[in-house]
Amino acid sequence: MADAVLTLNAGSSSLKFALFELDRPEPTLVFRGEAEGLGGDCPRLRAADATGAGILDRSWPNGEHLAHEDVLDAVLDCAEGHLGEDRIVVFAHRVTHGGPNYADPVLITPQVLSALDALAPLAPLHQPHNLTGIRACQSLRPQAREIACFDTAFHRTMPPVAQRLALPPPWEAKGVRRYGFHGLSYEYIIGRLAELDAAAARGRTVLAHLGSGASLCAVLEGRSVDTTMGFSALDGLMMGTRCGDMDPGVLLYLLQEAKLDGQALEDLLYRRSGLLGVSGLSADMRALMDSASPQAKAAIDLFVFRLVRELGAMFASLRGLDALVFTAGIGEHAPLIRQRVCDSLGWLGVQLDADANGRGDLKISAAQSRVSVWVIPTDEERILARHALAFAAGR
DSSP states (O other), X not given: OXXXXXXXXXXXXXXXXXXXXXXXXXXXXXXXXXXXXXXXXXXXXXXXXXXXXXXXXXEOOSOOOOOHHHHHHHHHHHHHHHHTTOOEEEEEEEESOOTTTOOSOEEOOHHHHHHHHHTGGGSTTTHHHHHHHHHHHHHHOTTOOEEEEETTGGGGGXXXXXXXXXXXXXXXXXXXXXXXXXXXXXXXHHHHHXXXXXXXXXXXXXXXXXXXXXXXXEEETTEXXXXXXXXXXXXXXXXXXXXXXXXXXXXHHHHHTSOOOHHHHHHHHHHSSHHHHHHSSOSOHHHHHHOOOHHHHHHHHHHHHHHHHHHHHHHHHHTSOSEEEEEHHHHHHOHHHHHHHHHTTGGGTOOBOHHHHHHTOSBOBOTTOSSEEEEOOOOHHHHHHHHHHHHHTTO
């Protein structure tokens, strides 16, 4: 086995990981997995090899409260057991926010880590946990090289007017501007689309990353020109527990009239809104689609309405549409949502092949559709591994 990279994506109670051989020109997947329930009563760690066969399934059912460092130690044991005499030459971390200064993967130094800590208020649900994964790595393998790869980087190609907020210049100088997120996913998807349909990837394409977090990205000639998430991961689409785009006057009302403090407001907007807030039942689209509750239907209807409305903004930025791509949990696994969205876009010439959509084929548009429509599973871990390969080669 060749030298390898371990990719890491740390969340509040989870750790996604993958081990790749750093083969050229493309990294080779060895295994991937996820630890769930960290900090809870029943943590579980699972991994499968490149064929999907399970190679690791460990749980801690006795109320053990494991930290990221504890489970990462088990992951490293598994990885190094596969490597034998070879070694992990770099750890590649997904980091949500790179701020105005980081447009490319960067070697993590104490100065870089301090700068990323300072960005935590811009992505409070994600950034602190991403950095927890970095610190766990440093504790267990203090001599290892680590790189940070940023979800904001893909959107640095947006024109200045798409990055600007309508605030006085001193605020822009402080970094208050539109950044965009889900960039690692979008980087993978546009590359995969280029393999499937080069003309679509070069044209006017909207990528729809629809999961518990959700956003759209308008891509022209393979480059981001607009996106629905802006200064923070709250903006744009309605999400699992996040509100999405909202009249700032509502925030003033909640602060001034409802007397919410900053912490309560953050909790409402990030954790108690979206699908969960509207339905009162669940943030999981699958549970809502299985429910007969009127509140569940209302949440789905609002999700689709907001999605179609924001798609219109992306089409306007592109001045047309050649291809639409669905990805992430809802995008990949909810054919009913794809159908409802595409039915609302019939005026654009979007026509689905119902059978292909039901199967979740890669291409789900009908032969006569003026816009090609795709379902492409995302693979952020592979993008991390590609960046690690470039880094190991001396980039």
